[in-house]
Amino acid sequence: MTMNKSILKSIATTLPILACLFFINSCSKEPDELKSPQPVDSSIELIATKNDIPSDNYSFGEVSAISKFRPSANDVIVFKADKGVFSNNSNVYSVNVSSNDTTRAFLKYSKPDIVRVTATVYNKYSKEVFLNFLTSYPTQILVSPDSSSLQSSFTSKCLINSKLKRQVGNVSEGLLINYYDSVANSSGSSIGTFLNNTYSDSQGQTTVEYWIQDTSYHGFVFIKSYIDTDTGRVKGLNKIYIR
Numbered sequence: 001m002t003m004n005k006s007i008l009k010s011i012a013t014t015l016p017i018l019a020c021l022f023f024i025n026s027c028s029k030e031p032d033e034l035k036s037p038q039p040v041d042s043s044i045e046l047i048a049t050k051n052d053i054p055s056d057n058y059s060f061g062e063v064s065a066i067s068k069f070r071p072s073a074n075d076v077i078v079f080k081a082d083k084g085v086f087s088n089n090s091n092v093y094s095v096n097v098s099s100n101d102t103t104r105a106f107l108k109y110s111k112p113d114i115v116r117v118t119a120t121v122y123n124k125y126s127k128e129v130f131l132n133f134l135t136s137y138p139t140q141i142l143v144s145p146d147s148s149s150l151q152s153s154f155t156s157k158c159l160i161n162s163k164l165k166r167q168v169g170n171v172s173e174g175l176l177i178n179y180y181d182s183v184a185n186s187s188g189s190s191i192g193t194f195l196n197n198t199y200s201d202s203q204g205q206t207t208v209e210y211w212i213q214d215t216s217y218h219g220f221v222f223i224k225s226y227i228d229t230d231t232g233r234v235k236g237l238n239k240i241y242i243r
Contacts, residue, residue, distance in 0.1 A: 081107055
């Protein structure tokens with residue numbers, strides 16, 4: 001009988017302790033609805049929020065990444081582009097994200113092309129989107145012969161430098177200018193030919209060689225250039241004296 005009383009007393013002493021431990025353990029667990037969910041493949045949405053921009057190396061396209069999870073303090077979204085540069089002048093751009101937040105990246109490019117942009121979270125889940133960069137045409141062509149006069153000879157030539165300019169940003173790389181000549185009289189005929197025409201570079205510079213073919217003419221010859229754009233024809237003009 002004494003032994004049973006001892007056992008009952010021990011149980012009575014232990015039960016409150018166990019109950020307290022159970023209560024503490026239960027309270028220490030974070031409810032499921034408050035836990036940070038692990039991201040899955042659908043945890044990020046990537047959209048082109050500003051597209052079809054001129055490839056003038058000045059105007060920015062915009063990509064928005066919408067995160068659908070609650071990340072920890074150091075989680076980042078990493079944007080990568082296969083062409084062009086982001087606002088940090090690199091083809092990689094990293095930024096911290098927060099829950100249900102929209103993170104934006106801005107990209108510019110100097111050539112008319114389609115650029116692929118990817119966004120990656122947790123170094124694991126990626127989405128991609130495409131930005132379309134349109135041709136950035138000139139609004140002005142400055143034609144500059146490297147000589148103001150040429151001798152009327154079959155061996156006479158000069159280098160024509162043309163600068164393609166626009167009001168905002170630069171002209172796209174890879175544009176080809178058309179050239180022709182005409183004499184300063186009523187016939188307006190051609191007396192030369194153009195060879196080795198180059199495509200525009202990143203600064204809008206292009207060159208072509210002008211060769212004399214008609215040695216009977218003396219006087220001014222007009223060097224004319226043009227390019228057809230989405231808003232009309234843009235022209236350039238200068239002249240050379242054939243002596």
